[in-house]
Amino acid sequence: MKKLLWFLVGVAAGFVLAHFVNKDPRGREVLAEVDARIAEFTERIGDAYRLEDARLGGTDAAAAASGSTPAA
Template sequence: MKRLVWLVAGIALGFIAARQFAMTSRGRAFFDDLDRRAKEFSGSLVEGYREREAELKSAIADES
C-alpha cells in the first residue's frame, strides 16, 4: 500500500512539473516537438500496417 501511495504521489508531482514546464516558451517548444515526433511515429506505424495488410491481401488473392 505504501508503494502505491509513493507511485501516485510521483505521478502527481511529475504531472504538476510537466504542466508548469509547458507554460514556458521552452516548454511549449519541447512539447510541440514531442507531439510532432509522436505523430510522425504513429503515422509511420499506420503506413507500415496498411502496406503489410495490402501485401497479405494480395497474396491471398493470388492463391485463390
C-alpha cells in the same frame, strides 16, 4: 500496493511537471517538438501496419498506403 502508490505519485508528479514546463515559452516549444515527433512516429507505424495488412490480405499496397480502398 506500495508499488501502485508510487506509480500513481509518479504519474501525478509528471502531470504537475508538464504543467509547469508548458507555462514557459521555451518549455512549450520543447513539448510541441516532442508532440510532433510522436505524431510522426505514430503516422509511420500506422502506414507500415496498413502496408503489411495489405500485403498479407492480398489487396493493393498502393491503395492501402494512400488510405483508400481498392475497387472491386
